Amino acid sequence: MLGYTSWIDLRTREIYDLVWVVFGALGLVLAIYEVYVGSMTLVGLTIPVVFSAVLSGVLGYIGLFGGADVEAFIVLAILNPFPPRGLAPYLGIVSVVYPLTLFSNSALAGALSAVVLLVRNLSSTLRGNILFQSHGSDSAWKKLVVMVTGVKMGLDSVRGPPFQYPLEFPPEEGSTERRLVLLPDIHDDDAARDVFSQLRREGVDEVWVSHTLPFLVFITIGYILTLVFGDIALAVLIRYLFR
Helix, strand or coil: CHHHHHHHHHHHCCCCHHHHHHHHHHHHHHHHHHHHCCCCCHHHHHHHHHHHHHHHHHHHHCCCCCHHHHHHHHHHHHHCCCCCCCCCCCCCCCCCCHHHHHHHHHHHHHHHHHHHHHHHHHHHHHCCCCCCCCCCCCCHHHHHHHHHHCEEEEHHHCCCCCCEEECEECCCCCCCCCEECCCCCCCCHHHHHHHHHHHHHCCCCEEEEEECCCHHHHHHHHHHHHHHHCCHHHHHHHHHHCC
């Protein structure tokens, strides 16, 4: 499931809801079997699923997750409401509510992309590139946030929505400086295309863009980390901060 949806997410950034319906239904059948025949209780199934649905739903509502990411976490909570029996993670630590470990590890995997972007942007300055030539009025902290969330690329190479969204706006009337934005509106593709078109008319060669993360790839990585290592963040917290 995760391998297929990650591949589709990389290609199109859109996942058919039927995928989650099919695997969620299969997971529900297995869960009901575990409740009536195995050792899992109905409460043991309900708590992680509700927790995952509420947490992912809130993060989706505020724009940190896409709809497919929310559905993925819910389905994974149905499929794995508790740690798999007979598979001991290397660190030996998982969250009391098992899906929280998946959330944590997926977030860690996603955070690595920020490090990669920062290194890439800093390395470009070593080659003589000027990153913020037309953004003198923007603060240093805003520029730092842009450096860990986006890249500066040739405007002719921009694919646009749903893969890339502008992290800057054209100059306002009476100004020659473009304005950086920290949170591009990924729900309005037409507005994003208009910004790119305006920048082209302004004769801009390079633009700061935010690549939409194929977060299902990071969920897949987080799931593998969960099975192999357990809760990495919780293990670090326990072993190094409270020893």
